[in-house]
Amino acid sequence: xxxxxxxxxxxxxxxxxxxxxxxxxxxxxxxxxxxxxxxxxxxxxxxxxxxxxxxxxxxxxxxxxxxxxxxxxxxxxxxxxxxxxxxxxxxxxxxxxxxxxxxxxxxxxxxxxxxxxxxxxxxxxxxxxxxxxxxxxxxxxxxxxxxxxxxxxxxxxxxxxxxxxxxxxxxxxxxxxxxxxxxxxxxxxxxxxxxxxxxxxxxxxxxxxxxxxxxxxxxxxxxxxxxxxxxxxxxxxxxxxxxxxxxxxxxxxxxxxxxxxxxxxxxxxxxxxxxxxxxxxxxxxxxxxxxxxx
Numbered sequence: 001x002x003x004x005x006x007x008x009x010x011x012x013x014x015x016x017x018x019x020x021x022x023x024x025x026x027x028x029x030x031x032x033x034x035x036x037x038x039x040x041x042x043x044x045x046x047x048x049x050x051x052x053x054x055x056x057x058x059x060x061x062x063x064x065x066x067x068x069x070x071x072x073x074x075x076x077x078x079x080x081x082x083x084x085x086x087x088x089x090x091x092x093x094x095x096x097x098x099x100x101x102x103x104x105x106x107x108x109x110x111x112x113x114x115x116x117x118x119x120x121x122x123x124x125x126x127x128x129x130x131x132x133x134x135x136x137x138x139x140x141x142x143x144x145x146x147x148x149x150x151x152x153x154x155x156x157x158x159x160x161x162x163x164x165x166x167x168x169x170x171x172x173x174x175x176x177x178x179x180x181x182x183x184x185x186x187x188x189x190x191x192x193x194x195x196x197x198x199x200x201x202x203x204x205x206x207x208x209x210x211x212x213x214x215x216x217x218x219x220x221x222x223x224x225x226x227x228x229x230x231x232x233x234x235x236x237x238x239x240x241x242x243x244x245x246x247x248x249x250x251x252x253x254x255x256x257x258x259x260x261x262x263x264x265x266x267x268x269x270x271x272x273x274x275x276x277x278x279x280x281x282x283x284x285x286x287x288x289x290x291x292x293x294x
Contacts, residue, residue: 032053081134085209088101090141093116103254109186110211135153138268148162166257168255169254186217190222192224196292234255262278
């Protein structure tokens with residue numbers, strides 16, 4: 001199993017390194033296609049390669065006509081099965097952190113919680129891979145307050161590192177009378193203001209933590225981005241007392257804020273993995289500069 005994982009990882013990294021050349025070849029083919037469709041001469045710089053490229057074009061189908069990137073490969077099989085998440089914490093978790101992770105286990109369908117013990121990160125990731133988990137989530141704390149959340153997609157990444165703040169667990173929500181019962185329905189997802197390329201990347205990572213819901217599900221999970229702080233809310237809705245068109249919304253909890261500070265092309269145990277994006281201290285100097293939304 002270990003040799004197979006090493007081989008698959010090498011194939012993945014090799015494919016990623018080929019992307020630049022594949023893009024260049026794709027652009028050459030695109031120019032030839034356009035010239036043939038419009039009845040124009042083949043561009044001068046491509047005439048020496050025309051015969052070879054036209055043969056390749058004739059052999060292409062819908063799956064091979066457009067080159068795929070390593071980002072495409074990361075979630076290529078996500079629709080074939082529901083996500084399966086392994087939840088764990090930093091070592092010696094406090095009671096508040098343990099309680100918060102228990103609520104996350106209910107929140108994410110098909111999630112399993114594991115006591116960290118003395119296991120190192122690489123052991124946890126390898127265990128998750130061998131048991132067909134699709135993602136590993138690590139939750140950390142500082143003096144009993146949850147402060148960090150890492151989402152690592154398996155088998156090859158990506159890994160998103162979030163700061164965690166303003167955590168309010170289910171039992172801490174003040175208006176308990178208006179709070180609904182914890183729903184086990186797969187939730188509909190709402191993503192608000194994830195408009196940039198980075199925002200779309202982050203929303204793609206988060207949405208694949210949840211399976212596809214049924215159309216009549218009344219469970220809603222919201223990720224709302226405001227100046228790069230992502231507010232998480234968890235609700236159910238039902239018919240209200242004001243008539244057939246009225247809706248009553250009940251918060252389930254927990255609620256918290258996320259702030260992305262690093263995105264890595266690889267799993268959390270791969271120190272050598274390329275960093276796709278990382279926040280820099282100077283990025284916070286411009287008051288209106290945003291990276292996830294506009």
